[in-house]
Amino acid sequence: MASHSHSDKHEHITTYKTYFIVWAVLMVLTVITVYVSYVDFGALNVVIAMGVASIKAAAVALFFMHLKFEDSITWVFALFPLGLLFLLITMTFVDTFTRVVIP
Amino acid sequence: MTWIPEVASNLASKVDGVLFVITVLSLIFFLLITAILIIFAVKYRRKRDNEETPYITGSEPLEIIWTVIPSILLIALFVYGFVVYKEMRNPPADAVDITVTGKQWLWTFDYYNGKKTLNELYVEQNIPVRMVMISDDVLHSFFIPGFRVKQDVLPGRYVQLWFTPTKIGTFDIFCAEYCGTGHSVMLGKVNVLSPEAYDIWEHGLPGGQGQAVASLPPAELGEKIYKEKGCNACHSIDGSTLVGPSFKGVFGHTVELADGSKVEADENYIRESILEPQAKIVKGFQPVMPSFKGILSDEEVTAVIAYIKTLK
Amino acid sequence: MANHSIAHNVYVPFLEKKGFLSWILTTDHKRIGILYLVSISLFFLIAGFIALLMRFELLTPASDFVDPHTYNVLFTLHGSIMVFFFIVPGLAASFGNFLIPLMIGARDVAFPKLNIASYWIYLLGTAILLFALLKPADTGWTFYTPYSATTNTDVVLLTFGVFVLGFSSILTGLNFIVTTHKMRAPGMTWHRLPLFIWASYATAVLQLLATPVVGITLLLLITERTLGVGFFDPAKGGDPILFQNFFWFYSHPAVYIMIIPAMGVISEIIPVFSRKPIFGYKAIAYSSLGIAFISFLVWAHHMFTSGISETAAMIFSFLTFLVAIPTAIKVFNWTATLYRGSIQLHSAMLYALGFIFLFTIGGLTGVFLGALAADIHLHDTYFVVAHMHYVMIGGTVMGFFGALHFWYPKWFGKMFNETVAKIAWFFVFVGFNVTFFPQFFLGIQGMPRRYASYPAEFESLMALSTYGSWILAFGILIMAVNLISGLISGEKAPENPYNSLSLEWQMPSPPPHENFEEIPQVTDWTYGYGKKKELEV
Amino acid sequence: MAEAGADQSHGHHMDPATEYSSSKLGMWLFLGTEILLFGGLFAAYAIFHARYPEMFFEQHLELNRTMGAINTCVLIFSSLTMAMGVSAIKWGKQKTAATFILITIVCGIIFGVVKYFEYSAKFEHHIYPDTSIFFSLYFLMTGLHMIHVFIGLALLAVIFVLTLKGKFNAKYNTPIELGGLYWHLVDLIWIYLFPLLYLVG
Known part of the structure; x- marks a missing residue:
């Protein structure tokens, strides 16, 4: 078992201070995304909103969920579903929007 | 019995080419593996209980060989299949258009010349045809094995398919996508006519005479229509219940409708049921029958009624 | 080891405890494996019986044995039960449960309670299926919209049952992944793992990550029918093809959920009866993962005729050819394992x-x-139809039967009659080929699937196929009788009847409740058969 | 591995450290499936948004942006308190941990109440899941999310009681951490739902 035994002693316990910083960042990003939504950037609207949301999601995952301190297996299984989701969306997109439209 | 339906369109021989190449390659691999399997199983069969075997764990050269060779062959097959497919997907500019509508469980064909047929498709030999297809209800799939063409027919979106018929004759049209109770009777025929015959079909005989009028007695003509126009998909003649009520013994009997009222099944009732099926729905059945207005002539409706009268 | 001291030197087989509660509340992976084995075998027989009815109807061109609607219901039930209730849980849940802890040297899976919970969820799904039989759906197991959204049969209950089963599948996969990562015995490195474990691992990843997508798809179909949502309904601005994209995103990987465990079984059986190390261990191991990964990329090859664009068709066709390569590699390696072996049939x-x-x-x-x-x-x-059955029956079910005969002595501590087993094999093998080989020709000639009645030109081949189904059924009957009578009156099985080197054979048959008295220290891989002096070839 | 822990009621085949890391890995795997479960809806959103941009734009204005924003803040705050609760129990502070979990639960309930008012407002305006593709997506996405909130609340309630009873301490606190992971995922999904539905439409 030596290769993957997990010792409680080395476990990282995040301080309240770190959490507050992350929380503050999340709140600032929330304000930004709401504020920005009143400005029209055209097609960029979705991109900006999703970009901000992804930064927020990353902050939640890395710090609140401690992903930053997890082993590589956890990283693989945290990221792989995202890759699959990306695949599902893009490939379905490719199919749906490349179909020949017959008048 | 033949291996494969006879080649009846320009595309068919090309598809058969792909099929042939894959068959040959598959056979080679299949026979190779089977032969090795049998030879090994016989030759190295255990004779004594404590035979010595060598400790062979693998071979990188072999591993590479049997990865690379199939990969190359597979990519070649992919390219071949794609090239033919590309041709199948792109109709020539001079193709004539026929609109196909699939509905449970029949095909209607609307021609560029204003004609309309049901389950029977008429095309001219060596003239490319583009079928523009849509479904009225669920998914269907328009499949002519003799032409090696198939295309799912979707509701709410037009799709297309093309071919140039090369052989005079009559070929099967199947619905290949499951579409409900009558799926297996959603059958049609494609009639490939010679230019002369097609001209007669299109314009009638020279001398202004109409289309060759069927000289059958009404009841027999009705039976023919019953089978060819898809009535048999939903209406049995032996009393069994399919999607719609059976024709057996229906004439002259009183029918209970969905709203509880009763009506006698006379000539006018049957005529109305054919032309405006939603007007009176028989109790216990769904209002799914399409209208045959414009598809059957008055004469043909009369013939169907005559046929129903014979089904006691 | 304090809590095991009582168990020292006292062998208590895991089958010993009797009574309904001892089964339904068990957390022993071997017993849960049996629960799955019995359940899936039952569903296999039921769905197989339905298949016989269908083949009987197809003996003649006309719809004379059952009416078309009934036929449609039959093939829907046959497909749904075979796929969702038998073959997807199938080998993975039954033999996976039994073998994974034994093979990696663990006392149980990582989450034993979750394991039995998965089985209860499976039971819940089957209960829902029973209710769904009151007004059985006629959509086919693929539930294609818009037909499934409009038919007046009960699609909601059946799809909901499948939805529930999905959770069972997900939790089982989750359990096996964690087990493989965390519970391996000391010295059991990844490259010493039996190939069945590699296969189960790849399967578990697919179960875990593909199943949620079909879950949400079926949920959407249910809301389509109950709440009037219109994602798949063109009349409401939806797209029926979207359903196919979602459905096959799961259901193509699902094909590999079904077949990969069988590949793992074959990789175990062949070395033992050839007394040779498996040829190309790493190639087989990694090709399992490769197949699992590529299987996520090929789903639209089920939609080539649905009007997809040339671009999409090109991408998906190319990726589909890619998946053939790891599969071919496995076949070549198995065959090569036989070379210079000492083959016992x-x-x-x-x-x-x-x-x-x-x-x-x-x-x-x-x-x-x-x-x-x-x-x-x-x-x-x-x-x-023929292709699919050659993969699913010729592949998975043959693997399943092979596994049944191979691990039977270990699992139940009894022996079956070997001669009868061989006779059964003969009928199964011949019957299968007679049933399904003609269907390749039927397909080439253009006979569409899911036809309750068919044009007369196909009659002779269709009838041949039906006769074959009787032979196949007869073979399975003999096999079932042989295996069941072995349970009742079979000889007691020795610890290791085939001199296998794998961990599960190094313990009494049937295994004791806790598997290992001491967790073994693993020093070599599982396939060290043969004389090592010829190491370099 | 040989000296299996004797203090575990069910998993005596595992030592505590392995059990801890296994449970966490298992939870992460489960969260992956949750992402893909929502994934189907996200994919449907992407497709239909690209197909009907005007409809999405017009109809998203019907949603109450303020309520959405309030709920976003509430959920993010609940995530903060949840995370702090996990740290607290790891430092052995049982009471503090219980308090944090309780705050998290209260936030979850507030979220539910706000959502209740939003749904009622929609129904009053005769907007239902079958009104349009956009509202189908709105109701299904937020509805499925709401179900997850309820499940999360139920889990947290159990964990809260057990924490009060002193079942968890600096050494053994896996359930709190797992409950926390689940709760954060609920937050994480909302982080995407909010802009998709309320902001860009």
């Missing part, structure tokens, strides 16, 4: 060899369907 080995033969046919005919131009002609015909 035990019934399990016969099933394994039958697997290679039939799976090769199934795989090669898959190439026909991957090639775009050929697929246009063959799609939705009997060719697909």
Whole structure:
């Protein structure tokens, strides 16, 4: 078992201070995304909103969920579903929007 | 019995080419593996209980060989299949258009010349045809094995398919996508006519005479229509219940409708049921029958009624 | 080891405890494996019986034995039960449960309670299925919209049952992944793992990550029917093809959920009965993962005739050809393992060899369907039916039968009659081929699938196929009788009847409740057969 | 591995450290499936948004942006308190941990109440899941999310009681951490739902 035994002693316990910083960042990003939504950037609207949301999601995952301190297996299984989701969306997109439209 | 339906369109021989190449390659691999399997199983069969075997764990050269060779062959097959497919997907500019509508469980064909047929498709030999297809209800799939063409027919979106018929004759049209109770009777025929015959079909005989009028007695003509126009998909003649009520013994009997009222099944009732099926729905059945207005002539409706009268 | 001191030197087989509660509340992975084994076998027999009814109807061209609607219900039930209730949980849940802890040297799976909970969820799904039989759906197991959204049969209950089963599948997969990562005995490195474990691992990843997508898809179909949502309904601005994209995003990987465990079984049986190390261990191991990964990328090859664009068709056809490569590698390696072996044609080995033969046919005919131009002609015909059954029965079910015969002595501590087993194999093998080989020709000739009645020109081949189904059924009957009578009156099984080197054979048959008295220290891989002096070839 | 822990009621085949890391890995795997479960809806959103941009734009204006924003803040705050609760129990502070979990639960309930008012407002305006593709997506996405909130609340309630009873301490606190992971995922999904539905439409 030596290769993957997990010792409680080395476990990282995040301080309240770190959490507050992350929380503050999340709140600032929330304000930004709401504020920005009143400005029209055209097609960029979705991109900006999703970009901000992804930064927020990353902050939640890395710090609140401690992903930053997890082993590589956890990283693989945290990221792989995202890759699959990306695949599902893009490939379905490719199919749906490349179909020949017959008048 | 033949291996494969006879080649009846320009595309068919090309598809058969792909099929042939894959068959040959598959056979080679299949026979190779089977032969090795049998030879090994016989030759190295255990004779004594404590035979010595060598400790062979693998071979990188072999591993590479049997990865690379199939990969190359597979990519070649992919390219071949794609090239033919590309041709199948792109109709020539001079193709004539026929609109196909699939509905449970029949095909209607609307021609560029204003004609309309049901389950029977008429095309001219060596003239490319583009079928523009849509479904009225669920998914269907328009499949002519003799032409090696198939295309799912979707509701709410037009799709297309093309071919140039090369052989005079009559070929099967199947619905290949499951579409409900009558799926297996959603059958049609494609009639490939010679230019002369097609001209007669299109314009009638020279001398202004109409289309060759069927000289059958009404009841027999009705039976023919019953089978060819898809009535048999939903209406049995032996009393069994399919999607719609059976024709057996229906004439002259009183029918209970969905709203509880009763009506006698006379000539006018049957005529109305054919032309405006939603007007009176028989109790216990769904209002799914399409209208045959414009598809059957008055004469043909009369013939169907005559046929129903014979089904006691 | 304090809490195990009582168990020292006292062998208590895991089967010993009797009584309903001791089964339904068990957390022992071996017993849960039996629960799954019994359940899936039952569903296999039920769905197989339905298949016999269908083949009987198809004996003649007309719809004379059952009416078309009933036929449609029959093939829907046959497909749904076989796929969702038998073959998806199948080998993975039954033999996976039994073997994974034994093979990696653990006392149980990582989450034993979750394990039995998965089984209860499976039972819940089957209960819902029973209710769904009151007004059985007629959509086919693929539930294609818009037909499934409009038919007046009960689609909601059946799809909900499948939805529930999905959770069982997900939790089982989750359990096996964690078990493989965290519970391996000391010295059991990844490259010493039996190939069945690699296969189960790849399967578990697919179960975990593909199943949620079909879950949400079926949920959307249910809301379509109950709440009037219109994602798949063109009349409401939806897209019926979207359903197919979502459905096959799961259901193509699902094909590999079904077949990969069988490949793992074959990789275990062949070395033991050839007394040779498996040829190309790493190639087989990593090709399992490769297949699992590529299987997520090929789903739209089920949609080549649905009007997808040339671009999409090109991408998906190319990726489909890619998946053939790791599959071919496995076949070559299994065959090469036989070379210079000492081959014993035990019934399990016969099933394994039958697997290679039939799976090769199934795989090669898959190439026909991957090639775009050929697929246009063959799609939705009997060719697909035949191909699918060569992979699913010729592959998975042969693997399942092989596993049954191979691990039977270990699991139940009894022996079955080997001669009868061989006779059964013969009928199964012949019957299977007579049933399904003619269907390739039917498909090439254009006979569409899911036809309750058919044009007379197909009659002779269809009838031949029906006769074959009787032979196949007879073979399975003999096999079932043989295996069941072995349980009742079979001889007691020795610890290791085939001199296998794998961990599960190094303990009494049936295994004790806690598997290992001491967790073993693993020093070598599982396939160290043969004389090592010829190491370098 | 040989000296299996004797203090575990069910998993005596595992030592505590392995059990801890296994449970966490298992939870992460489960969260992956949750992402893909929502994934189907996200994919449907992407497709239909690209197909009907005007409809999405017009109809998203019907949603109450303020309520959405309030709920976003509430959920993010609940995530903060949840995370702090996990740290607290790891430092052995049982009471503090219980308090944090309780705050998290209260936030979850507030979220539910706000959502209740939003739904009622929609129904009053005769907007239902079958009104349009956009509202189908709105109701299904937020509805499925709401179900997850309820499940999360139920889990947290159990964990809260057990924490009060002193079942968890600096050494053994796996359930709190797992409950926390689940709760954060609920937050994480909302982080995407909010802009998709309320902001860009």
